Structure formats: structure tokens, C-alpha cells
Amino acid sequence: MSTREKWLWVVGGVLIVVYALFPVGWIVSLSLKSSADIANGRFLPTVVSWENYALILTGDASELFLPALRNSFGICLIATAISCVLSMFAAYAIARLDFRGKKVILSTALAVAIFPVISIVTPLFNVWRQVGLYDTWPGLIIPYLSLTLPISIWTLSAFFREIPWEMEQAAQVDGATTWQAFRKVIVPLAAPGVFTTAIIAFFIAWNDFAYGISLTSTSAARPVPAALGLFSGASQFEAPNGPVAAAAVLVTIPVVVLVLLFQRRIVAGLTNGAVKG
Template sequence: MSSRSKVWWVVGGVLIVIYCLFPIAWIVSLSFKAPSDISNQSFLPTDPSIENYSTILTGSASDLFLPALRNSFGICLIATAISCILSMFAAYAIARLDFPGKKLILGTALAVAIFPVISIVTPLFNLWRQIGLYDTWPGLIIPYLSLTLPISIWTMSAFFREIPWEMEQAAQVDGATTWQAFRKVIVPLAAPGVFTTAIIAFFIAWNDFAYGISLTSTDASRPVPAALGLFTGASQFEDPTGAIAAAAVIVTIPVVVLVLLFQRRIVAGLTNGAVKG
């Protein structure tokens, strides 16, 4: 690659990074603006303040935000764990076994993944009210599985197909049962794919708004995205823009931390099978 080409690639990369990070930087800037400074059109706050963070962590909005943060962590982690476990078995069966309807299962999973969530919220709301799951953790975990399982099955099945069948056969020849070969050979080899799938599933559940706002009504199970929609200002004439921005910054931190901690596994999982050699 010539020097001129390298320069253009660097310039293009910098522009893409700026384009992607500018909205995040703008939200961070808003979170440090006082309510009287929100209308200021400048990018940086004229008088930086942590008032918005105090409002959502220890102030008037803490009773709404902190329980929602706890609910989001608990519900999303449980939904992610269940999704990964179920999708591992389903993906293994799809990748290793030959049975009728295998393509139909994958097609159905894809159809469920692209099905509009808003179209089933109302029937689910009525059903949950009748059977007692409304405004509970299981009442959100189950719908979140419908969001995370399809993409998890598709992602993991691709990883299991790349694992050599001979390694599992060798373990069985050495005396391992099918379950032992799966647990001690297949699962460790598929670890990058499992981590990648878990991160993606967690992001999907963490960012959901439709189920969170429709299937909850109290702090018992309301997640963060739904709680942000209920923020109010100090008066009816004040928008809680700064408080919402501060809350958005806080709920973004776990996502960033997860990506930084597992970035090697995520990259290995996303590129697994992309290059043959």
C-alpha cells in the first residue's frame, strides 16, 4: 500500500470514528449541563456541574433510576444465561445432527427475530395480566428470550459447524460419552462463539424498551429504558434532558466495560471461520 493510500485510509478511519462517537460525546456533554444551560447551543457546558448525576443517584430521581438499574442487571443476566444455554444445545443439534425440519427451525428462528415486537405487546400484556406474570421478572425474562434466542441459535450454529467433527469422535474413541465429549471438547472450543453470543444477547435485552414499558408498572421489575421514559423535570415546564443524559451515560458504562474486558473473545468469535487455512 502506497503512502497516499495509507493517508486516505487513516483519514477515512478518523472520520468514521468521529461520526460514531459524536452522539456519545454530545450526551456526555449534556449530562454535565445544568438545567439553565440546556438551551445553550454550544457543545461544551458553560458551567460544568454534576447536578444531573446527583439527581439520579442520590436525589429525587434515585428512587426511579436505581431500582430500574438493579432490575435491568438481574433480568438481562438471567435472560442471557438461559438464552446461551438453550441456544448451545439447539445449535449443537442443528450443526451435528441430521434430522427432518432442521432448515425449518433455522427459518423459524429468523422469522421470530425479524417479527415486529410491537405487534405482540398488547396480546402479551393481556395474557400476562391473566396468569399473574405482569410486572414480574419472569414476565420480562420470557419475552426477552424471544429476542435473544433466535440470534443466539443462528450465531452459535455457525461456530459449531466450524469445529472439526473428528475431535468429538476422538474423544468418544477414548471412552468419553456424548455428553462428556460435548462438555469437555465442544464447549471449550466454542468458547469464543459463546462469549460473542452472550454479549450480543445481553445488549439486545439491555436495550429493549417496548416490553419494559408495556409489561411493567412499578419499580418491582421496571428496567432502565422504561424508567428513562418516566423521568420528569422539577416542574411541568422543565424537561429532564440533563438527568436522562446522565442516566444514559451510566447505563452505557456496563456495555463499554463488557466490550473492553472481552474484546479479544468477541473479535475471535466474530472472525471464527471467516478465514480458512
């Protein structure tokens, strides 16, 4: 490329990064402003204040935020683990076995993944109230599986197709059973894909709001996105912008750290099978 083209690429990249990070920077700046400094219209705080973080960690809002943070971690981790295990078996069967309806299963999984959640919240609310799952961890884990399983099956089935069938056959020739070949040969080879799928499933469950706000009513199972919607200001005339921004920053930190720590595995999983030969 010529020098002019290189500079155009650099300028374009900088503009994209600024466009993507501006909302994040605004939320961080808002979380560091005092209640009297929020409406000043400036991007940066006049004086850095930690009162919003103190409010949600040790203040009045801690009773709402901290239990919700615990619930989100527990529910999302359990839902992700179950989703990965079930989708791994389903994707292996779709990729390896020859049976009728494979395309129908994949199409159905994709259709369920894009199905609007809000359309089933009310029926699910009524059923959960009758069977005793309302405002419980299982009452959120099961709906979260409906969000994470379809995309996990769709993603993992593509990874399993890229694993050479001959490697599994060689393990069986050496005396391994089907289960041993799957556990000791296929699963390690598919580890980048499984890890990528787990990250995606965790993000989907972590960011859910519709199920969290509709299927919970107390801090027993309420996740963080639902808890943020219940924050209130010091009075009815004051919006809780600062505490909500501080809570959003704290909730985003685990996701950012997770991506930074395992970005190589994520990239390896997303690009697996993209180039052959």
C-alpha cells in the same frame, strides 16, 4: 499504498470515528450541564456541573433510576444465561444431527428474530395480566428469551459447524459418553462463540424498551430504558434532558467496560471459521 492513499484512509477513518462518537460526546456534555446551561446551544458546558448525576443517584430521581438499574442487571443476566444454555443445545443438535426440518428451524429462528416486537406486546400484556406475570421478573425474562434465543441459535449453529467432528469421535473412542464429549471437548472449543453470543444477547435484552414499558407498571420489575421514559423535569415546562443524559451515560458505562475487557474474545468469536486451512 501511496502517501496520498494513506492520508485518504486516515482522513476517512477520522471522519467515521467523529461521526460515530459525536452523539456519545453530546450526551456526555449534556449530562455535565446545569439546568440553566442546557439550552445555551453550545457543545461543551460553560461550567461542569454534577447536579444531574446527583439527582439520579441520591436525589428525587434515584427512587426511579436505581431500582430500574438493579432490575435491568438481574433480568438481562438471567435471560442471557438461559438463552446461552438453551441455544447451545439447540445449535449443537442442528449442527451435528441429521434430521428433517433443520433449515426450517433456522429460517424460523431468523424470522422470529426480525419479527416486530410491537405487534405482540398487546396480546402478551393481556395474557400476562391473566396469568399473574405482569410486572414481574419472569414476565420480562420470558419475552427477552424470544429476542435473544433466535439470534443465539443462528450464531452458535455456525460456530458448531466449524468444530471438527473427528475430535468428538476421538473422545468417544477413548471411552467418553456423548454428554462427556460435548461437555469436555465441544463446549471448550466453542467458548469464543458462546461468549460472543452471550454479549450479543445481553445487549439485545439490555436495550429493549417495548417490553419494559408495556409489561411493567412499578419499580418491582421496570428496567432502565422504560424508567428513562418516565423521567420528569422540575416543572411541566422543563424537559428532563440533563437527568436522562446522565442516566444514559451511567447505563452505557457497563456495556463499554464489558466490550473493552473482552474485545479479544469477541473478535475471536466473530471471526471464528471465517478462514479455513
